[in-house]
Amino acid sequence: MLDLRIGPPGGPGLQVHAEAPAGGPEPQAAAPGPDLGAPAAPPETVLRGGLLIGMLERLAVVTAILASEPVAIAYVVAIKGLGRYAELKETPAAAERFIIGTLTSMLWAVGVAVAVRIFVLDPIT
Known part of the structure; x- marks a missing residue:
C-alpha cells in the first residue's frame, strides 16, 4: 500500500x-521534504508544437503508405528534421526525445496504415 x-x-x-x-x-x-534553500534545477527544454506536428506527421505517413508512395515518408522525416535542427543541436536531451518520438510515431502510422489496408481496402471475405 x-x-x-x-x-x-x-x-x-x-x-x-x-x-x-x-x-x-x-x-x-x-x-x-524538499530542500527549499537549494537552487532549482533548470527547466527542461520543451519543443513547441510537437503534438500538432506529430499528428500531421502520422497522417502524412499513413497517406503515403496507402497511396504506395514511400518516398513521401522520406520527405516528411526530412522536413521535420530540418525544421527542428537548430533546437535539436542545442539540446541533446531534446534530440533524443525527438528521435524516439519520431520512430514511435512512424511505427504507429505504419500499424494504422497496414490495418486500414487489410481490414478496409482489402477485407478478407
Missing part, C-alpha cells in the same frame, strides 16, 4: 509511506 501526503502532520514537504504485503520486504522510510 502506498500512502502519499503533502504537508503536515509529519512535517513540511512530501512524505511517502509504503507498506509491503505480508511476507514481503520492509517498507521504505518517509522521503525527506
Whole structure:
C-alpha cells in the first residue's frame, strides 16, 4: 500500500509511506521534504508544437503508405528534421526525445496504415 501526503502532520514537504504485503520486504522510510534553500534545477527544454506536428506527421505517413508512395515518408522525416535542427543541436536531451518520438510515431502510422489496408481496402471475405 502506498500512502502519499503533502504537508503536515509529519512535517513540511512530501512524505511517502509504503507498506509491503505480508511476507514481503520492509517498507521504505518517509522521503525527506524538499530542500527549499537549494537552487532549482533548470527547466527542461520543451519543443513547441510537437503534438500538432506529430499528428500531421502520422497522417502524412499513413497517406503515403496507402497511396504506395514511400518516398513521401522520406520527405516528411526530412522536413521535420530540418525544421527542428537548430533546437535539436542545442539540446541533446531534446534530440533524443525527438528521435524516439519520431520512430514511435512512424511505427504507429505504419500499424494504422497496414490495418486500414487489410481490414478496409482489402477485407478478407
